Amino acid sequence: xxxxxxxxxxxxxxxxxxxxxxxxxxxxxxxxxxxxxxxxxxxxxxxxxxxxxxxxxxxxxxxxxxxxxxxxxxxxxxxxxxxxxxxxxxxxxxxxxxxxxxxxxxxxxxxxxxxxxxxxxxxxxxxxxxxxxxxxxxxxxxxxxxxxxxxxxxxxxxxxxxxxxxxxxxxxxxxxxxxxxxxxxxx
Amino acid sequence: xxxxxxxxxxxxxxxxxxxxxxxxxxxxxxxxxxxxxxxxxxxxxxxxxxxxxxxxxxxxxxxxxxxxxxxxxxxxxxxxxxxxxxxxxxxxxxxxxxxxxxxxxxxxxxxxxxxxxxxxxxxxxxxxxxxxxxxxxxxxxxxxxxxxxxxxxxxxxxxxxxxxxxxxxxxxxxxxxxxxxxxxxxx
Numbered sequence: 001x002x003x004x005x006x007x008x009x010x011x012x013x014x015x016x017x018x019x020x021x022x023x024x025x026x027x028x029x030x031x032x033x034x035x036x037x038x039x040x041x042x043x044x045x046x047x048x049x050x051x052x053x054x055x056x057x058x059x060x061x062x063x064x065x066x067x068x069x070x071x072x073x074x075x076x077x078x079x080x081x082x083x084x085x086x087x088x089x090x091x092x093x094x095x096x097x098x099x100x101x102x103x104x105x106x107x108x109x110x111x112x113x114x115x116x117x118x119x120x121x122x123x124x125x126x127x128x129x130x131x132x133x134x135x136x137x138x139x140x141x142x143x144x145x146x147x148x149x150x151x152x153x154x155x156x157x158x159x160x161x162x163x164x165x166x167x168x169x170x171x172x173x174x175x176x177x178x179x180x181x182x183x184x185x186x187x
Numbered sequence: 188x189x190x191x192x193x194x195x196x197x198x199x200x201x202x203x204x205x206x207x208x209x210x211x212x213x214x215x216x217x218x219x220x221x222x223x224x225x226x227x228x229x230x231x232x233x234x235x236x237x238x239x240x241x242x243x244x245x246x247x248x249x250x251x252x253x254x255x256x257x258x259x260x261x262x263x264x265x266x267x268x269x270x271x272x273x274x275x276x277x278x279x280x281x282x283x284x285x286x287x288x289x290x291x292x293x294x295x296x297x298x299x300x301x302x303x304x305x306x307x308x309x310x311x312x313x314x315x316x317x318x319x320x321x322x323x324x325x326x327x328x329x330x331x332x333x334x335x336x337x338x339x340x341x342x343x344x345x346x347x348x349x350x351x352x353x354x355x356x357x358x359x360x361x362x363x364x365x366x367x368x369x370x371x372x373x374x
Binding site: 044045047069072074075076077078079084089091093102104105106107108109110135 | 231232234256259261262263264265266271276278280289291292293294295296297322
């Protein structure tokens with residue numbers, strides 16, 4: 001038996017935290033196949049795919065408005081550097097993928113910032129990378145948001161109800177969807 | 188029936204030509220599972236994988252010295268451009284992948300130049316991209332080289348046999364492997 005002193009130094013593992021939000025998540029339950037309970041290991045040589053087709057996508061979104069493969073993530077090591085990184089690629093011909101302020105068309109790809117917001121259609125995902133050393137695999141840890149992630153445009157206005165009878169909440173309901181959406185994507 | 192005049196304009200397809208060479212290709216027949224006869228279509232959302240494990244790699248190299256996945260190629264569209272491109276990624280922990288003069292370690296990746304030489308171990312591959320318009324898929328066309336691709340370092344010296352008895356060909360035989368190889372990689 002190898003004692004704790006003799007054992008190899010344990011490696012830390014890069015973990016990609018992803019917090020999901022959709023305004024209709026309670027009614028449509030599109031996230032019901034995602035595993036929010038525990039971290040999952042992904043081999044470094046595999047693409048992590050998110051989309052509607054469960055035969056291809058390990059991260060399955062149950063929504064007919066989602067593409068067969070919506071987007072994919074790959075883990076890689078930067079050239080001439082020990083730094084590892086994730087790259088996100090839009091696999092949807094129909095829907096733009098927005099990473100912070102960068103709009104990705106079909107087959108466009110970009111390095112994932114250490115903390116960013118990914119949007120497509122009505123979906124909002126907060127992605128946060130927790131750095132680790134392991135190179136053979138990484139982990140994903142999914143979370144479910146109870147409130148919109150793009151809060152600054154979603155929070156009800158703090159102004160009081162004016163006398164005209166129009167409440168701030170009824171005004172803001174028109175602006176409820178904080179991100180640009182396809183005409184077919186509203187729920 | 189749609190006449191030729193009414194039919195939609197036919198799209199050209201991006202084709203990646205790859206010419207393979209290994210000094211022991213006739214004895215070891217590591218290329219016998221590659222299809223050199225015809226072009227093959229690859230979906231744009233798939234990775235083209237080259238390696239030993241035929242369960243994962245469509246392009247299968249029958250050689251115990253080749254990694255399970257040696258390298259992968261992905262098709263993508265450059266951001267803010269209509270240009271499409273291939274990216275090559277070294278998936279081998281054991282063997283460096285050399286693209287022209289750039290050495291890629293495990294999980295390093297690089298854009299594939301329009302014409303380049305890819306090397307790993309004793310393998311040499313000449314890659315040439317023939318541009319097309321189609322975005323849903325690309326084609327691969329594999330060829331087999333009869334002579335080394337890195338010819339400038341492999342051709343026998345044109346000098347005459349000196350009187351000492353050492354012929355230029357016997358001298359060049361020591362320098363027969365034109366690329367840097369792992370100590371386990373020589374055949």
